[in-house]
Amino acid sequence: MGEKTIRIPIGPQHPFLKEPAKFDFDISGEEIIGARMRIGYNHRGMEKACEERNYYQCLYLLERICGICSHSHTTCYVQAVEDILKLEVPKRGLYLRTLVCELERLHSHFLWLGVAAHEVGFDTLFMYVWRDREVVMEILEEISGNRVNYAINTIGGVRRDLTEEQRKKILGSLDLLKKRLDYYTHIGTHEPSFLARIQGVGKMSKERAIQMCAVGPFARASGLDVDVRRDDQYAAYGDLDFKVITSDQCDVLGRVIVRVLEIAESLKMIQQLLTKLPEGDIAVKKVPRRVPAGFSISRYEAPRGEDVHYVRSNGTEKPERVKVRAPTMANLEAATESIVGSFIADIPIAIASIDPCFSCTDRTAVVLNDKKKGMRITTWEELRRYGVDWYRKNKGIHF
Amino acid sequence: MLKRLVKWARVKSPWILHFNSGACNACDIEILAALMPHYDLERFGILLKASPRHADVLICSGPVTKQVAKRLKRIYDQMPEPKFVVAVGACACSGGAFRGCYNVMEGVDQVIPVSAYVPGCPVKPEAIIDGVAKLLGKLQQSAA
Ligand code: SF4
Numbered sequence: 385m386g387e388k389t390i391r392i393p394i395g396p397q398h399p400f401l402k403e404p405a406k407f408d409f410d411i412s413g414e415e416i417i418g419a420r421m422r423i424g425y426n427h428r429g430m431e432k433a434c435e436e437r438n439y440y441q442c443l444y445l446l447e448r449i450c451g452i453c454s455h456s457h458t459t460c461y462v463q464a465v466e467d468i469l470k471l472e473v474p475k476r477g478l479y480l481r482t483l484v485c486e487l488e489r490l491h492s493h494f495l496w497l498g499v500a501a502h503e504v505g506f507d508t509l510f511m512y513v514w515r516d517r518e519v520v521m522e523i524l525e526e527i528s529g530n531r532v533n534y535a536i537n538t539i540g541g542v543r544r545d546l547t548e549e550q551r552k553k554i555l556g557s558l559d560l561l562k563k564r565l566d567y568y569t570h571i572g573t574h575e576p577s578f579l580a581r582i583q584g585v586g587k588m589s590k591e592r593a594i595q596m597c598a599v600g601p602f603a604r605a606s607g608l609d610v611d612v613r614r615d616d617q618y619a620a621y622g623d624l625d626f627k628v629i630t631s632d633q634c635d636v637l638g639r640v641i642v643r644v645l646e647i648a649e650s651l652k653m654i655q656q657l658l659t660k661l662p663e664g665d666i667a668v669k670k671v672p673r674r675v676p677a678g679f680s681i682s683r684y685e686a687p688r689g690e691d692v693h694y695v696r697s698n699g700t701e702k703p704e705r706v707k708v709r710a711p712t713m714a715n716l717e718a719a720t721e722s723i724v725g726s727f728i729a730d731i732p733i734a735i736a737s738i739d740p741c742f743s744c745t746d747r748t749a750v751v752l753n754d755k756k757k758g759m760r761i762t763t764w765e766e767l768r769r770y771g772v773d774w775y776r777k778n779k780g781i782h783f
Numbered sequence: 784m785l786k787r788l789v790k791w792a793r794v795k796s797p798w799i800l801h802f803n804s805g806a807c808n809a810c811d812i813e814i815l816a817a818l819m820p821h822y823d824l825e826r827f828g829i830l831l832k833a834s835p836r837h838a839d840v841l842i843c844s845g846p847v848t849k850q851v852a853k854r855l856k857r858i859y860d861q862m863p864e865p866k867f868v869v870a871v872g873a874c875a876c877s878g879g880a881f882r883g884c885y886n887v888m889e890g891v892d893q894v895i896p897v898s899a900y901v902p903g904c905p906v907k908p909e910a911i912i913d914g915v916a917k918l919l920g921k922l923q924q925s926a927a
Contacts, residue, residue: 396854399833402811403803404851425851426805429886436883448880451809451905495812514819521816532809532905743808 389417392728396425400503400732403742407720407735414727419720427746434706439465439539439675442703447533449708450744452495455488456686457693457708457744458537463618464682464695465539465703468675474665475620477541482620483657484527484536486650490561491520492687493643493650496739497568500640503732504581509571516564523554541667551658558651565647572640582636586722586734589634596718600689600711601646602738604630605638612685623660624653636737673701686711688739710744793839794922796828800838800862804855805887806845807880809905810872814842817908824912827919835861840918843897846874846881847888859895867922868897869914873904880904 390411396404404425410418430449434442446461447454459481466473473481494517501509521531528534528544536542571578588598593606603610611628613621629645631638679696689711698704719738723731762770775781803811818824818831832838835858847855859868870891873879878889891897898921901914 396851397802397835397858403808404805404854425854426803426845426848427850427886428805428846428848428881429884430881433881433884445880448807448809448874448904451807451812454807454809511820514816515821518816518819518821530905531907532813533807741808743803743806 388412394731395422400736402499403740405740405742407731409723409728409731411728416723416726416728416731419723421716421720423716423742424746426743431706431708434703436702438673438701439703442706443537443539444535446706446708447535450710450741451532452492452741453488453686453688453691453744454533455484455537456684456691457710459485459619460682460684460686460691460693461695461706462537462539463684464680464693465675465697467680467682468678468695468697469539469672471540471668471671473541473668475662476545476664477666477668478620479657479661480527480542480544480546480666481537482624483546483654484524484534484542485619486653486657487520487524487527488534489650489687490647490654491517491524492739493647494520496643496687496736497572497640499739500582500636500733500736501578503736504578506578506581509568509578513568516561519557519561523557526550526553538667540671541665543667545666546661551661555655555658558655562648562651565644565651569644569648572644573637579637581730582640582733585636585726585730586639586719586737587635587725588718588722592721593718596721597714598689598718599714600686601639601642602689602715602718604628605642606634607632610690612683612690616683618682618684620657624656626653636733639737674699675701675703688712688741688744689715708744710741712738712741712745716740716745790922790925794919796830797839797919797922798830798832798837799840799842800832800835800858801842801844802855802858804843804845804851804875804891805848805881806872806874807905810844810875813905813908814844814871814911817911822908822912824915827915829915835859836863838862839866840915841866841868841895842871843868843891844871844875845891846878846884847891847894849886849888852888852894855891855894867899867918868895869899869901869918870897871901871911871914872906873902876900876902 392409395401395406406422408420409416446457449457494513498510498513525531528536588606590607593603609630614628626649629642631641675697677699682693684691692709694707696705715738723734870876874881875891881887899914899918903910
């Protein structure tokens with residue numbers, strides 16, 4: 385590499401970034417030869433704040449980790465708490481919870497499709513998609529009373545019931561969305577100028593995606609068949625009939641295809657949920673305020689990928705520890721790598737293609753490496769070996 | 784004469800810059816939704832701009848995290864005079880849900896002067912439009 389390289393910093397405030405984050409790109413000519421990122425501008429210290437609030441107050445706070453996938457975080461959290469409490473959530477509660485999950489996926493994917501179109505300069509599509517997204521927002525407002533942070537989850541179920549009229553109304557709106565979706569599917573996969581901007585951009589091979597622990601639509605677009613909704617069923621997903629969408633394109637086009645087809649799947653699921661909605665209670669009547677000591681890990685397929693919450697309780701009203709691993713965290717490294725080799729003009733769409741959400745992601749980590757106190761850094765290999773040994777010894781599982 | 788022209792232009796078509804200073808995204812997508820066809824803030828001549836150097840109004844959401852505070856100040860300094868700041872969301876007004884967290888500053892006004900507050904967690908697009916319209920009204924008065 386005889387040519388001179390130039391470093392371009394982007395962020396924390398930049399037109400293509402909707403949230404503060406910083407990227408450094410090494411450029412040689414028009415080509416990107418290196419990329420690094422710096423996050424943390426959005427770190428608010430929520431995990432710590434959770435330790436000072438009781439389980440219900442945490443619900444309110446965790447909803448505000450991220451406004452786009454607010455329901456994902458609360459669902460993931462309540463599932464963990466319900467698991468520690470050994471609560472059996474009524475069927476109707478689970479169905480309503482799942483209904484909001486899927487509606488959230490709809491609005492999030494619509495939002496993403498619009499933003500992606502905007503990043504490649506296709507503003508007409510951006511406006512169209514956002515107009516139709518309002519239909520979903522209205523449904524959500526109808527169900528929960530709120531447009532963005534729905535506050536519908538509670539420990540042991542959901543807080544609001546669905547009336548028969550609402551049910552009919554939502555079913556009616558679905559038809560409109562379906563019609564519109566056909567149009568977007570056509571545009572997203574056939575419009576030549578759109579295709580020219582997204583085909584072959586942000587390449588991520590299947591092998592590399594596995595190594596980088598990619599999740600969600602980003603991983604599925606690289607041909608990885610992973611989806612927590614099917615692999616580790618929660619809420620009412622066990623009763624639903626749906627397909628996991630994958631694509632072998634391994635580029636931004638693949639991610640568009642996966643998301644657009646997922647919208648179709650979500651619409652189908654919503655229809656099933658509404659037609660099969662069982663009668664009964666929506667939440668457990670009596671939930672103890674104190675949670676017995678224990679811990680639980682809960683997984684959830686958020687619109688952006690697998691979300692993991694770890695909750696540890698110590699028998700009081702407040703959790704001892706809440707740990708959140710948001711999907712963007714898992715994908716960011718991979719996305720930064722996928723940019724290398726493409727052109728400067730492709731940066732926005734390549735980054736946007738993982739649907740980044742920095743308010744979900746920004747956690748802080750303090751590395752303690754004090755040998756005298758018995759602390760040390762564990763490598764991935766050691767950790768893996770430890771995990772394999774642990775399962776062999778304690779559970780009798782051989783890998 | 785030129786001054787009057789500038790004022791007239793500013794009231795008729797204020798250009799805004801949106802900055803997320805540690806918000807949870809909910810307010811941000813509502814700001815965007817307010818600019819979209821359904822609510823259509825653009826009918827007031829409001830245009831979303833990408834650079835602080837073009838903007839008259841800074842719309843800020845989020846409680847301002849410690850890491851972002853310096854950058855927020857810088858963005859504010861880069862905007863040409865006269866400039867206005869609208870704090871959108873409960874957490875931009877006072878810290879809201881994040882009050883007491885160790886890494887936040889409890890409100891935009893801790894760092895830069897704020898002209899209008901729009902409370903709500905998250906704010907509805909209608910409320911944002913209302914807040915912006917009020918600010919425009921004030922601008923008009925000062926222009927007269
Ligand atoms: S005011 Fe509430 S909804 Fe808006 S950004 Fe702050 S926490 Fe999120």
